[in-house]
Amino acid sequence: MGKRHEAIGIKQAIRFEWMQKAANLLLAGLDAKTIRQELHEFLADRKGNGSEGERSDQTRTFVVNNLMKIWVSPDPELIPFRDASLAFLRETPSMALAIHWGMISAVYPFWFNVARQTGRLLALQDQVTQTQIINRLKEQYGDRQTVSRYARFVIRSFVAWGALKDSEAKGCYEKAAPVSIAEPNLAILMFESALLATPEAKGALGLLLNNPAFFPFQLPVMTGDFVSQRSARIDVVRYGLDDELLKLKGN
Structure with a gap:
């Protein structure tokens, strides 16, 4: 343990269907090089907010690198967990949300920590703001600008995955049905x-x-x-x- 827990790592919003795509390519038995190419093609005209449109090569590479690290080539100590998660996904595709959530949390503990602070706040109140979540994360990771920037990507991912719902006020969220x-x-x-x-x-x-x-x-x-x-x-x-x-x- 060590580096993985200190790193932030998620530099773009990650959509649920992209995680599905990466896992499905792996389930289809493709090798890492082919999966990387397929993901680049798949993401060429998909933006982080789910709309179609060209995205820069750099942001696409960030996302492809994240997806590869989560499903295709995680750290060696995570491989048994990845294999078990993949087997579960094959047998119970209806539970994909929980499986992907567990996988991304293990590979990128920053996701897990953003979720933890979000969940803590939601246990106390009906709505939670981006600022409240980020302030709590700064207590853990220090007041680095990257913390607030990357936390926003994770929070937007939560909304895209259906775990949080946008409220009427900008930057304010409520919990979806569990x-x-x-x-x-x-x-x-x-x-x-x-x-x-x-x-x-x-x-x-x-x-x-x-x-x-x-x-x-x-x-x-x-x-x-x-x-x-x-x-x-x-x-x-x-x-x-x-x-x-x-x-x-x-x-």
């Missing part, structure tokens, strides 16, 4: 994504179940025993009377 995750194995995959997005690679089960970074979803309640039986990559450690800590194996 997606219910009924499949426990998918919930466990999402816990794993949270552990991968956290530098310590561990977290209390209760806190993971209610993690504000998963504000667009409703996760099923489950026990640590259940998680350890279903996941080969997560260890469960008991502490206190009934508290359970999940941690990634090998950490």
Whole structure:
């Protein structure tokens, strides 16, 4: 762990259908070089706001690099998680939103942290502003200009994915209806994504179940025993009377 958790990395809004495209090319068995070419062609006339129109080579390259890093060539320690996510996507395409959310959170913890601050604010109030989210992120990442600029891209991505809705006031958002995750194995995959997005690679089960970074979803309640039986990559450690800590194996 390390670099991945400090980097911001997302330099353009990333639309849900672009994530789908990258994953589908991978599922089709294409090699990395071909996928990169296909994505460049696919994005040639698609803008970040979803409209058609030429985009600069530089912004297109940013997005293609992000998509490649998320699905096609993630860091070596993320490959088992990527493979499991891809298998899930093949079997349960209806749950694509949660699978892509978990994948992008693991590869780019900045996305996860923007989501966490957004979810925290939405737990306290009905609407949240871009400024409120960015101010909280600055406490974590420092007051760098890149933090506010790139956070805006992530927030716009949340809207494009349907996780947030624009309110009548500019720069102000409200929560969309949450997606219910009924499949426990998918919930466990999402816990794993949270552990991968956290530098310590561990977290209390209760806190993971209610993690504000998963504000667009409703996760099923489950026990640590259940998680350890279903996941080969997560260890469960008991502490206190009934508290359970999940941690990634090998950490």
